[in-house]
Amino acid sequence: MSSRDLILARVRRALAGVPDVEITRAYRGPSRTPGEIRLFEERVRDYRAVVHLVDEAGVAERVALSLAGRGARRVVVPAGFPARWLAAADAEAVADDPPLSAADLDAVDGVLTTCAVAIAETGTIVLDAGPGQGRRALTLVPDHHLCVVRADQVVAGVPDAVDRLAPARPLTWISGPSATSDIELNRVEGVHGPRTLEVLIVA
Amino acid sequence: MSVTFLGMPADRPFPRNAARALRDSQLRFNLRKATRTIRARRASVVAEAPDWAELREAGRTIKEHTLRNLDRYLVQLEEAVTAAGGHVHWAADAAEANGIVAALVKATGETEVVKVKSMATQEIGLNEALLEHGITAYETDLAELIVQLGDDRPSHILVPAIHRNRAEIREIFAEHMSGWGRPAPEDLTDDPAELAEAARLHLRERFLKTKVAISGANFAIAETGTMVVLESEGNGRMCLTLPRTLISVVGIEKVLPTWRDLEVFLQLLPRSSTGERMNPYTSSWTGAAEGQEFHLVLLDNGRTGVLADEVGRQALRCIRCSACLNVCPVYERAGGHAYGSVYPGPIGAILTPQLRGMGSELDRSLPYASSLCGACYEVCPVAIDIPSVLLDLRARARHPWPERAGMAAAGWVFERSGRLARLQRAGGRLRRLVPRRLPGPLGGWTDTRDLPEVPEESFRAWWDRTDGGRR
Numbered sequence: 002m003s004s005r006d007l008i009l010a011r012v013r014r015a016l017a018g019v020p021d022v023e024i025t026r027a028y029r030g031p032s033r034t035p036g037e038i039r040l041f042e043e044r045v046r047d048y049r050a051v052v053h054l055v056d057e058a059g060v061a062e063r064v065a066l067s068l069a070g071r072g073a074r075r076v077v078v079p080a081g082f083p084a085r086w087l088a089a090a091d092a093e094a095v096a097d098d099p100p101l102s103a104a105d106l107d108a109v110d111g112v113l114t115t116c117a118v119a120i121a122e123t124g125t126i127v128l129d130a131g132p133g134q135g136r137r138a139l140t141l142v143p144d145h146h147l148c149v150v151r152a153d154q155v156v157a158g159v160p161d162a163v164d165r166l167a168p169a170r171p172l173t174w175i176s177g178p179s180a181t182s183d184i185e186l187n188r189v190e191g192v193h194g195p196r197t198l199e200v201l202i203v204a
Numbered sequence: 205m206s207v208t209f210l211g212m213p214a215d216r217p218f219p220r221n222a223a224r225a226l227r228d229s230q231l232r233f234n235l236r237k238a239t240r241t242i243r244a245r246r247a248s249v250v251a252e253a254p255d256w257a258e259l260r261e262a263g264r265t266i267k268e269h270t271l272r273n274l275d276r277y278l279v280q281l282e283e284a285v286t287a288a289g290g291h292v293h294w295a296a297d298a299a300e301a302n303g304i305v306a307a308l309v310k311a312t313g314e315t316e317v318v319k320v321k322s323m324a325t326q327e328i329g330l331n332e333a334l335l336e337h338g339i340t341a342y343e344t345d346l347a348e349l350i351v352q353l354g355d356d357r358p359s360h361i362l363v364p365a366i367h368r369n370r371a372e373i374r375e376i377f378a379e380h381m382s383g384w385g386r387p388a389p390e391d392l393t394d395d396p397a398e399l400a401e402a403a404r405l406h407l408r409e410r411f412l413k414t415k416v417a418i419s420g421a422n423f424a425i426a427e428t429g430t431m432v433v434l435e436s437e438g439n440g441r442m443c444l445t446l447p448r449t450l451i452s453v454v455g456i457e458k459v460l461p462t463w464r465d466l467e468v469f470l471q472l473l474p475r476s477s478t479g480e481r482m483n484p485y486t487s488s489w490t491g492a493a494e495g496q497e498f499h500l501v502l503l504d505n506g507r508t509g510v511l512a513d514e515v516g517r518q519a520l521r522c523i524r525c526s527a528c529l530n531v532c533p534v535y536e537r538a539g540g541h542a543y544g545s546v547y548p549g550p551i552g553a554i555l556t557p558q559l560r561g562m563g564s565e566l567d568r569s570l571p572y573a574s575s576l577c578g579a580c581y582e583v584c585p586v587a588i589d590i591p592s593v594l595l596d597l598r599a600r601a602r603h604p605w606p607e608r609a610g611m612a613a614a615g616w617v618f619e620r621s622g623r624l625a626r627l628q629r630a631g632g633r634l635r636r637l638v639p640r641r642l643p644g645p646l647g648g649w650t651d652t653r654d655l656p657e658v659p660e661e662s663f664r665a666w667w668d669r670t671d672g673g674r675r
Contacts (some may be wrong), residue, residue, distance in 0.1 A: 004504075005294040008456065011508035012275045015517075022268040028258035028468065044481065103412040103446055123482040136494050137445040137487070141438060142412075159482075160467035168428040168463045169288070171493040174470075174486035179438040182478050183347035183363050184370055184396040186238040192346065192400050193407065194438025194485060 031164040036121030036155035038204050044124025048177020049190050050198040057203055060149060064113065065089035067147055067199055073110035076147075077101065077139050081132025082113055086149060097135050103142060111145030112195075117172075118165050119150045122158045124177070126150060126200065129170040137173055146195040148175075152204040208297065208506035208559050217569035219652070221542035222534075231539050234369045239530045245479025246527060246583070253475065262468045264587040267521035270461055271511065277426040277459045278502065284429025288491020290498040295453075301503050302333035305418065305451055308499055309339050312449050314416045320433065320443045321345035322420025323524050324453045324503055326358060326546040330418070341418065342384070342410055344439035346403050353380040359540025359548060361526040362477050367539055370394040381406050407439065417443035421454045422523065423469060424500070427462045430490045431500070434473060434483045444487050451499045456507055457520040469523065472585040477525035506559035515596040516558045521586040522551050528580035528590060534573055543570065550580035554593040562601050571597035606645035628662040635660065 002010075038054070045052050055063045068076060068090050078087065078094040087094055095101070095109055115133030116126040126148050128134045133149075140146050156162055166172060179194030190196065225231055250256050270277055282292045295301035309317055317334070319325065319341050331341040331352075343352040350365035351358050354376040358364030365373070374394040381388040386406045392398060419440070423432040431452055433440050444450060460469065474483045492498045511517050529535045529549030540548035544566045545556040553574055557567045571594045580590040603611075617623050631638070635658040641650045661669075669675075 003294070004296040004300060007296050008294055008502070008504045008508060009275050009278065011504070012278070012456075012511060015508055015512035016272060016274065019272055021272050022265055024262065024265045024269050025258075026262050026468075028255040028262055030467070047481075048484070107408070107412060120482075125482045130494075137441065141441045141445060159470050163464060163467040163470070168425065168430045168488065169490050171490075172486075172488045173441065174482070176480070176482040176484050178484070179436070180484045181346045181400055181437045182242075183345070183350070183365060183437075184373060184399055185234070186241045186363060186366070187396060188480075189396045189400045191397065192404055192437035192439070193344075193411065193442055 029158065029160065031160040032157045033161065034157060035153070036119070036157045036161070038121070038152055038155060038202060041119060041121040041124060041150075041155050042202060044121065045177070045200050046124075048124060048180075048198075050124075050177045050200055052200050052202065054202045054204060060086045060201065060203055061089040063201055064147065064149075065091065067201075068092045068111065071110065071145055071197075073145065075109045077106065077109050077112040077135070077143060079112075079114060079133055079135025079139055081134070082115060083133065087113070097139060100136075101139075103138065106138060106142035109143050111147060112139050112143045113147050113149070114140055115149050115151075116154060118162045119155045120157075120159060120162045121155055125162070126175050127162055127166060128173045128175065129166060131170070137171055140173065140175070141194055144195055145197045145199070146175075147199040147201065149201045149203060152202065155202075208561070215564075215566065216544070217565040218538075218542055218544070218573045219569060221544065221566075222538035222573070225539045225542050226537060230369070231367055232537060234367055235536055235539055237369075238363070238366050239536045242479055242530045246476060246530065249475045249479055249481055252481070253471065259468055259471055260585055260587055263472050263523075263585055264521065266460065266465050266468060267586050268518075270459060271457065271517065271520055273461075274456065274459070274511065277461055278456060280426040281424055281429060281459050282502075284426065285491055285498075285500050286429075288429045290429065290491040290500055293499060293501045295501055295503050295505070297505050298328035301328050301453055301501055301505065302330055304501050305330060305453065306334055306337040306339065308449070308451055309334065309416055310337065312416050314339075314414075316340050316342065316414055317416045317418050318342050318344050318410060318414045318443050318447065319348070320417065320419035320435065320440045321348050321364075322418070322453065323361060323546060324420045324455050325418060328453070328503065328505060330453065342407075342414070344407055344411070344443060345435075346400065346437060346439075349403055349407070350376055353377065353384060357541055358546055360529060361524050361547065361549070361551075363526075367541070370396055370399065373399055377402050385410060411439075411442040411446055415447050416449045416451070417447040419443055419450065419452045421452050421458055422473065423466065424454055424459050425461075425463055425466070426459050428490055430463065430488050432466065432486065432488045434486045436478065436484045438485060441485055441487055444489065445494070447496075449497045449499070451501065453501045453503055455503050455505075457522075473523055473525055476527040476583070476585040510555075510558045513558065516554065516593050518588050519551065519555045519558060519593060521588055522555065523586060525585055527583040527585065531579040531583050533575060533577065533579075538573070543573065550574060550590045551588070554590055554597065557597055557601075562597075568601040571601055604645075604648065606648065610646065610649070625662070625664065628665065631658045632660050632662070632665075
């Protein structure tokens with residue numbers, strides 16, 4: 002008997018005659034109403050991420066300022082990131098084509114992306130490797146991640162985000178910069194992921 | 205039947221381990237500080253969720269439903285993972301799982317792997333098993349790194365190095381990092397930010413060059429074949445995305461029926477474990493993502509035995525948040541090592557004896573490692589009634605003979621009121637001769653209790669003599 006059959010047989014024997022249980026979902030499900038921008042902003046800031054609120058016309062200038070402020074010379078820009086948001090920046094935009102090696106990614110100054118969904122209640126942004134986001138490593142290895150979030154991408158809570166996302170795509174849910182609570186259970190920002198997360202909300 | 209291995213030797217019973225831990229004032233200080241911090245954080249973010257009770261009930265019922273249909277969901281998961289280009293392996297016990305992983309790593313030709321923190325691989329002692337095959341496993345979670353460098357054992361589910369304070373961690377890094385790779389900076393202080401930075405530098409190169417990674421998973425979605433890993437540091441993302449081959453060892457109880465179920469667990473888990481609205485990073489992937497080779501190893505290792513137990517099976521609902529450890533007065537004082545298993549604290553006290561059986565003195569003692577205060581049940585995000593399972597296990601554990609003899613004698617005395625009255629009269633007369641500690645094998649009882657003072661006269665005798673105080 003294979004281990005597969007053995008385990009399944011043990012499970013079936015263990016469950017013989019055990020009645021089923023009905024799932025109760027009395028919690029707040031997807032609200033399908035827009036998330037509050039102010040709440041999102043506050044919650045992202047709680048994680049000690051840098052947050053800016055700008056209008057569409059101000060994005061390019063804010064991107065340029067943020068990059069210049071860090072002295073960034075080369076930043077990764079995934080395919081599909083709107084060119085107009087890059088127009089004012091002095092930094093060189095590095096494309097992931099052909100795919101950059103991990104060492105290449107380690108050598109750039111930062112990465113610019115959009116996102117798929119953002120969650121107001123938890124201050125989370127979710128990337129799904131769609132246009133302007135690229136593959137997962139792009140937002141992991143560089144030390145600075147600047148993410149542009151459009152107001153219409155902000156949803157109220159976790160159930161709304163789960164509802165909007167496609168599980169077949171590789172997803173990365175990001176809530177603040179990389180952090181650890183492993184030393185005396187106190188939160189310290191900055192371990193292996195980007196130590197600076199900058200979120201630009203376009204409202 | 206062989207005894208299920210749970211990552212640690214089970215040689216001494218809990219009371220002896222705990223007594224030793226209690227003499228370590230540094231350990232008690234570290235644990236008290238850490239558990240108090242996390243308790244306050246959890247309480248505040250749980251209070252913030254207006255529908256916490258409803259989420260908890262949904263969490264409980266989703267897990268119950270899944271366990272009751274586990275065979276169906278496991279097969280569905282296997283199909284979905286395979287359809288998405290992944291490979292599924294089944295392991296009946298620790299040895300088989302270790303063998304599967306070792307063979308998969310060998311097939312890549314690599315001798316080094318990076319690891320994401322995972323309870324399942326701790327449980328099966330994967331690192332030690334890989335070493336026998338000439339494969340070195342590098343732990344990348346900060347707390348696991350502290351444990352690995354210090355040649356120590358984990359003492360907490362979420363923060364395996366919770367028993368270490370910042371000064372001790374600095375010592376371990378300064379002394380041992382050089383033996384495993386890039387040494388710690390010369391001028392390393394015990395500032396937590398500096399310690400985290402030292403870990404970042406130590407592991408950076410390794411992440412960028414290692415070709416094989418091993419992880420667990422917090423959830424595996426049957427409907428879509430999606431694996432989900434929650435973490436904080438980014439070491440998980442490094443392991444899950446950069447290496448060419450990814451092997452995930454996942455307990456069979458980790459399966460969830462549908463994608464939608466995540467809306468419940470992505471709220472319950474972060475708030476219960478690190479006390480955050482959301483953990484910094486959550487990764488999910490389905491099958492072979494971004495061209496990676498993906499292997500899923502489904503692990504039984506005693507779980508189907510637990511599933512067969514009517515009372516105890518609820519322990520399989522556990523999502524390893526560790527909220528029960530953080531509120532437990534016994535854990536806070538005795539620490540995780542006293543439990544002699546990778547699963548310490550209240551959940552360990554019910555999970556370990558069920559997975560491993562009650563053959564050893566340690567495993568028989570674990571159901572007693574509790575004051576039954578019920579705080580663990582109250583904070584459990586999937587409402588595992590830990591006190592009830594503890595009581596059930598206590599009833600089944602073989603008790604030591606002096607206790608059995610004592611209980612039989614007490615039963616005989618209480619059977620007839622005359623016997624009790626005669627004993628009470630004798631006790632009253634001989635009360636000055638009763639020692640503070642009972643002799644011989646009965647001493648075990650008075651080791652942890654004061655013997656009540658024997659009154660001169662029983663209440664019944666006093667009532668008869670004075671007609672209820674009227675004479």
